[in-house]
Amino acid sequence: MSIITVNHLSKTFRVKTKEQGFRGSIKAIVTPNYKEVQAVKDLSLRVEEGEVLAFIGPNGAGKSTTIKMLTGILHPTMGEINVLGLDPIMDRKKLSFKIGTVFGQKSQLWFHLPPLDSFNLLGRIYEIEEGLLKKRITNLTELFEIADLMDTPVRKLSLGQRIRCEIAASLLHQPEIIFLDEPTIGLDVVVKQKIRDLIKTLNKEFKTTIFLTSHDAGDIEQLCKRAIIINHGQIVLNESVKNLKYNYMNQKIIDIKYTEPVVIENPELKVLKSKGYAIKIEVDSSKCDLDRIIAELMKLGKVVDITISDPPLEEIISGIYQEKAIGGDSLEGAK
Amino acid sequence: MKALNKYFYIFKISLSNNLVYVSNFIARNMFFVFIVYVMLLLWQNIYSHQGNMIAGYTLNQMIWYLIITEMVTLSRSNVFTEVSEDVKKGQIAYLINKPYHYIFYCFSNSLGESGVKLTSNMIIGMIMGLVYVGPLMNLNLVHLPLILISLLLGMFLNFFIYINLALTAFWFEENTAFMWIYSKLVFTLGGMLIPIEMFPGWLEKVARYLPFAYVTYGPARLGVKFSLSEFFSIISFQVFYLTVFIFISIFVYRRGVKELNVNGG
Numbered sequence: 384m385s386i387i388t389v390n391h392l393s394k395t396f397r398v399k400t401k402e403q404g405f406r407g408s409i410k411a412i413v414t415p416n417y418k419e420v421q422a423v424k425d426l427s428l429r430v431e432e433g434e435v436l437a438f439i440g441p442n443g444a445g446k447s448t449t450i451k452m453l454t455g456i457l458h459p460t461m462g463e464i465n466v467l468g469l470d471p472i473m474d475r476k477k478l479s480f481k482i483g484t485v486f487g488q489k490s491q492l493w494f495h496l497p498p499l500d501s502f503n504l505l506g507r508i509y510e511i512e513e514g515l516l517k518k519r520i521t522n523l524t525e526l527f528e529i530a531d532l533m534d535t536p537v538r539k540l541s542l543g544q545r546i547r548c549e550i551a552a553s554l555l556h557q558p559e560i561i562f563l564d565e566p567t568i569g570l571d572v573v574v575k576q577k578i579r580d581l582i583k584t585l586n587k588e589f590k591t592t593i594f595l596t597s598h599d600a601g602d603i604e605q606l607c608k609r610a611i612i613i614n615h616g617q618i619v620l621n622e623s624v625k626n627l628k629y630n631y632m633n634q635k636i637i638d639i640k641y642t643e644p645v646v647i648e649n650p651e652l653k654v655l656k657s658k659g660y661a662i663k664i665e666v667d668s669s670k671c672d673l674d675r676i677i678a679e680l681m682k683l684g685k686v687v688d689i690t691i692s693d694p695p696l697e698e699i700i701s702g703i704y705q706e707k708a709i710g711g712d713s714l715e716g717a718k
Numbered sequence: 719m720k721a722l723n724k725y726f727y728i729f730k731i732s733l734s735n736n737l738v739y740v741s742n743f744i745a746r747n748m749f750f751v752f753i754v755y756v757m758l759l760l761w762q763n764i765y766s767h768q769g770n771m772i773a774g775y776t777l778n779q780m781i782w783y784l785i786i787t788e789m790v791t792l793s794r795s796n797v798f799t800e801v802s803e804d805v806k807k808g809q810i811a812y813l814i815n816k817p818y819h820y821i822f823y824c825f826s827n828s829l830g831e832s833g834v835k836l837t838s839n840m841i842i843g844m845i846m847g848l849v850y851v852g853p854l855m856n857l858n859l860v861h862l863p864l865i866l867i868s869l870l871l872g873m874f875l876n877f878f879i880y881i882n883l884a885l886t887a888f889w890f891e892e893n894t895a896f897m898w899i900y901s902k903l904v905f906t907l908g909g910m911l912i913p914i915e916m917f918p919g920w921l922e923k924v925a926r927y928l929p930f931a932y933v934t935y936g937p938a939r940l941g942v943k944f945s946l947s948e949f950f951s952i953i954s955f956q957v958f959y960l961t962v963f964i965f966i967s968i969f970v971y972r973r974g975v976k977e978l979n980v981n982g983g
Contacts, residue, residue, distance in 0.1 A: 399891075456811045458976050479817045489812045493731060495738040500731055507727040508816055510720045 386560060386592060387430035387453065392462035394423040394448055394616075422448040424616040426462070430560075435586050435593040437607035437624070439700065445616040446596045450562050453594070454484055467559060480509060483558035485549050487565035492537045498548045499533040502555060509556035516555070523551040527581060543574035550581065560592040561585070567599050579605050600700070604628075614704055631699045633669040636692045637677075638662075641684040649679065660684075665694075724818055725826040732830025743835050747842045750792055754843075757784050758850050773915040779942040780913075781851045785843045786938035787910040790872050791901075793836040795828035797877060798897050801884035805974070806891070814975065821881065821967050828877055836873070854942065861944045868949070869937040871956040876904075876933045878963035885967065888974030909935030929959040 400418045401411040423445045430436050440446050451457040453464060455471030455478055464471055469478045492501040499520070506516035524530040527547045532540060540548065546566065553561060563582070567575045579602060585591050597603060603610055603624060610627055612620040620627070636655075644659035651671045656663040666676055673691075680686070758781055765777045775783065801824060804810040814820050847854065883896040904910055908930035914922050925931050936952040 451811055454815050456815050457978060475815075476817050479815055484812075484815055486812055489809070491812065493735050495735050496731065500734070504727055504731045507720075507724045508818055510724070510817070 384432050385429040386432045386467055387428070387594070388463075388465045389426060389428045389449075389453070390463045392423055392426045392449070392452065392464060393421065393460050394445075394452060394457065395460045396420045396422055422616050423452070423459075426613070426616065426618060428611060428618065428621065430592060430594060433586070433590050433592055434609065435582075435607045436595065437603040437610040438594060438596045438613070439598075439603060439610055440596075440613040440619075441704065444614045446613065447564060448616075449613075450484075450564055450594070450596065454482060454562060455479070480556060481559050483553035483556070483561040485546075485553045485561070485563050485566055487546065487563075487568040490537070490545065490549060491552060492545070492548060494538050495536055497534045497536055498529070498540075498552070501537070501548075502533075502552055505552055505555050511556060519555055519557070523554055526584070527551045543570050543577070546570065546574075546578060547581070550578070554585070554589075554591075557589070558591065560594060563593065563595045563597075565597055566595070567597060567602055575599070575601065582606055612700060612703060620703060627699070628693065631703060633667055634694050635666050635668050635673065636694055637664045637666060637680070638688075638690045638692070639664070639680055639686060640688040642687055643684055645683045647680075647683070649676075652676065725822055728818075728823060728826035729829045729833075732827045733833055734830075736831045736834040740834060740838070743838050746792070747838060750788060750839060750842055751846055754781070754785055754788060754846055754850065757781065773913060775913060775915075775942070776855060778851045778855050782847050782854045783913060783938045783942045785847050786869070786941045787908075787934040789836070789839045789843050790869060790876065790934050790937060791904065791910060793832050793839050793873060794876050794880070795831040795835075797824060797828045798880045798884045800824075801881055802887040802893055805885070805887035805978075810978070819968075821964075821971055824881060825874075825877060832873055832877075858944065861940075864949055865937065865941050865944065868940050868952060868956065871953065871960060872933045872937045875929065875956060875960050875963065878960060878967055879929065879933070882963060882967050882970055885970045885974050888970075888977050903930050904933050907931065908933050909938070913939065929963070932956045932959055 396419070397417045398420050399411070400416045401407050426445075426449065438446055438449070448457060452459050453466055453471060455475035458472055466478060467481050469481075471478055491505075492498055493504075502520050503516070506513075506520075511519070524533060527550065529544065529547050529551060532544055532548065537545060537548070550563075550566065566582070567578055570578065582593060582595075583606065586593055593606070595602065595606065607624050609623050610620070611618055622630075639662050641660045641662075645662070647654055647657075647662065647664070651666065653665040654662060655665055664680075666673065677689075677691075680689075761777055761780050765772065765780075770776055772780070801810075804813065810820075813823070816823075879900060880897070883893065883900055886893045886896060907914070907925045907928055909925070914925045914931055914935050917925060925935075932952065932955045936956060940949055940952060
């Protein structure tokens, strides 16, 4: 069952423009000029119950704008949105009881106060009965391993600790959908992994649907089954992460280490890095047989170590952007 | 009930959050002490030429009057700057997606800040009055709660006017001029600088019908010259204007949110 349905959604902003220089400034006062910016163009998507969906795109692609429309903060210019059977604009308040939001760059905790105070406040705001609130706080603080941070003023927490508190705070009212906007931004590898594990647990144990935006390929690879890539306010790709990898990940990276320096002459292999005996090679597995390539490489010398890996998703995505951008341009050119 | 509880809790938490700034507020009180001292010198000089009663006020009452008007204005929260910035920078997006009304969220939040400021201003104000001109003449302690009600209504009114001006940020890139004009109107027509009885007759009449007088003049007048009939008249005006500005702010907010542009982020 779809719990988010979006049909032909568009959002246009009116932005004041100004010609450069002092004259431009004067002109802007007398006859202000406006430019229409289309942040989201004719976007349609569906999210199923219990799904973990990645919503990705470069800066300014319209990710945040879309999330803000889905949560009732921004009014769409055109199109319709249905979240949990509600219209986010008409029923914003009703909807807010059923959804949770975490914006990685914006805190909902009170800066000078310990998180427990903010948790209690949110409990009141979401009208949670006192006994129940206490129980949920205990459960969440255990799950997120933040029980001993509960008495420390938020300003004294590290970013990783704070984000864990943020996510826990947004779960107090047990939302059916949680929107995570860049939840792992600025975190180190260990903390990132911890947050990812928590999101996974959340999805498994509470069946919470997760709508996630991120720049981090790791987030998407590890968490999501499906990814929607948008650029310039339009969907570029809407595919399962598995397919994404399969279709766009024919490139394999082979790291190989020999006991002595070797020279690679096969033109099918692209040498990325070579230190004589340690070589990094890129192979297009759709064009040549990996079996044969590896057998060939083995024959070159005595192999100490070999690893075969996929290139990072980030590169794949940027490849897709470029491909689509070129495709789009040539189409326009043809017209 | 749950709804009220929500706002009360926001007030409570804002109160404790603002207690962090208490030393900062006390430092600001130095300004309060200084400005009232300047007024004291000025009025002492004027009274020495004009006799001991001007427009119905003695020097003692005049100084206490000014202390009360300053108390109201100095205890206002930062709501104008905060809300304007929230709207301009798009931070408001993160504040309006919760099940409360944004305007009343801001109100409860402001109340915490104002509460801490008012408490410190009241203590300083009273000490200052006692030191500068001695205890207030003819003060009946029974009236004190009623005076306090009017003082709070004045502060609430001040808040709702400020939030209306702040919400204009939805349409204007730069809206500080509104705040500047308003604060000068309170300064003059609101009787913050001198009681409105000292205005020319026609201007006093006009001022009595405008909202500004009910921010500062009203409570200060009741503070130094309490009468039950005047109390009811002032309170009625305060409640009337408060209601008006609450409704305007809800309306302006509703219109504004539709216009909300949050780029990027």
